Amino acid sequence: MPESPIRKLVPYAEAAKARGIHVYHLNIGQPDIKTPQLALDAVKNNTIEVLAYSRTEGSEQYRLKIAAYYAKLGIELQANEILVTTGGSEALSFAMGTIADFGDEIIIPEPFYANYNGFATAMGVTVVPIVSKIENNFALPPIESFEALIGPKTRAILICNPGNPTGYLYSQEEIEKLVKLVKKHDIFLIADEVYREFTYDGSTHHSILNYPEIQKQALLVDSVSKRYSMCGARIGCLVSRNQEVIQTALKFAQARLSPPTYAQIASEAALDTPQSYFDEVKEEYVERRDLLIEELEKIKGIKVARPRGAFYCIAELPVADADDFAQWLLESFEYNGETVMVAPAAGFYASSGLGKNQIRIAYVLEKESLKKAVQILREGLIKYQAQ
């Protein structure tokens, strides 16, 4: 199993804290946004006496409510096309296990969410990366490059839209190109759309479920984690209009019995979250992003990919080894008793040697902290370069 690129710095962060240094966490996608009160209340007001297994696929009632959520997005689904999972993580894991056998390949544009590697390894699936570049904000690589990688073992293309760690939002044209490609080669298209609501600048999110021509090939991975700031619930879902896919995924689900009951109570209630909550959250993220980009661009020699979705951005630093720099920030640096933790981006690439001077920044802190954190990053860079 590959190690998470974030995890390996954790001991250094803990050591820094033990030395009394305050650490700003730009390294992990744990939002500070309050969970909708109605979701919290639903759990506090539960009337459970025997905390029993729930249905393997999630309750009918919850899945019907999820279907209603998608209907509002213009995506018509039946409850039996939705499999409730223990986080988006499990949906990804089921998706890979369902469509691929040992040694099969899945093509993923890199940089990508590092845990894709973990699930692939666990399931015996080979990740075939295709590089997307900071120079064009991590847009979809040319479709010919995908085509060149498709072989007899290729089972799927996996995208994250909007992207973690890139913040890139695929355009309608890009999604359509992918749809045509998977249709042509009769492979699956898996989309991790957990950041669907986090799109900025008036841009529109285009779901792969909007394309009836690939309804047997489209697998959607979703999660309540970021949408409702409920990362600790561990509830997500796998969606497909291909009943063969759902029935196979259900067998993986049956082995683990059921998703967590309390978390389903919270997640079902969260579906009633008013639009005003999302409007406020989105406004907050846009302000954070703008502030972050503005502050980062003040740093000499930095290159930033402007994100239009999610709450991450990749920055290229004027250092040879961002991994070493990130460790140094925690191990050997402080600025007025504070430092910052970032995620070295090399871990988000499957191709070795790529992204070595890049970091991923999660803008999940309130603006004042975010501003301070970037200032510390700048001071750190100056001192690190001077060495």
Next chain:
Amino acid sequence: MPESPIRKLVPYAEAAKARGIHVYHLNIGQPDIKTPQLALDAVKNNTIEVLAYSRTEGSEQYRLKIAAYYAKLGIELQANEILVTTGGSEALSFAMGTIADFGDEIIIPEPFYANYNGFATAMGVTVVPIVSKIENNFALPPIESFEALIGPKTRAILICNPGNPTGYLYSQEEIEKLVKLVKKHDIFLIADEVYREFTYDGSTHHSILNYPEIQKQALLVDSVSKRYSMCGARIGCLVSRNQEVIQTALKFAQARLSPPTYAQIASEAALDTPQSYFDEVKEEYVERRDLLIEELEKIKGIKVARPRGAFYCIAELPVADADDFAQWLLESFEYNGETVMVAPAAGFYASSGLGKNQIRIAYVLEKESLKKAVQILREGLIKYQAQ
């Protein structure tokens, strides 16, 4: 992925209910026992505002409390030897993924908990069954039979103690034989001890963690599901004194981020459950078992393995195909508007053809229902045989 032996009857049970027939569920290990109030209250009184990821391995505080639980059983552990998982299911899955590569083998006495097959398939591990027999209550098969199956691909022996679906409790002598065997062949011993507290007739449970000579080879799978009647929590743990094992399992855990937060609150509180709760529960199960066995033995031609632990028993019926009989009970039979659902035991065997005339009965219903259910089973058998 293999299908669960219980699941395939579910549509027939649903159809029976739709026809207005009351179905007694002897087919699934979902206890009707009330969850300890202090666990339920801990969740109701939680003060979470941001439902954040917990630590991947479970909070230090919870793991220290788990260690204290084991200490009371005479098993000394450090917090870093415990990895909190999403149910015992995940602990099993991590255990297999950690110690075995694709194509490696794990020896398991059959009949065994059917989901072992599911996790093994998902992880690319081959299950090598070794038959235990109803004639001797499903005691440990002769150690020479194990030895005959150990080859270069054998990575572990997996036992469930007390056993699901057999209710068999391994003696100290049996555990010691296994300990010697895995020591001799330098393979792992995985024990699923989730029913540890459910031992009857003054018998003692012998944990594999009590044997320092295999401390690098012993992996314990545990769960709160049955102990506190908290199946819906989805919290368990993987325990090993082998740090290499824990560190590898931790990588699997990191990919899925964290176990569910609310469930950990309930599970941590549950550790304060007073002994009186367990005494009452155990007394209830002993009474149920005694009643069940007494009622079953009134049925002509039945053979029952007397369970000394857990809350399952295997019965051999005077039918050729218990699968057909179980389906018939749901599809074509009723007794005063009621019928009974049992789990055909063939699905608990990996060797095809075994257990075809056996069923697993979970005695998780209160005594009056249990008695009625067995009466219905008897009436059903009479009518089925008469056909």
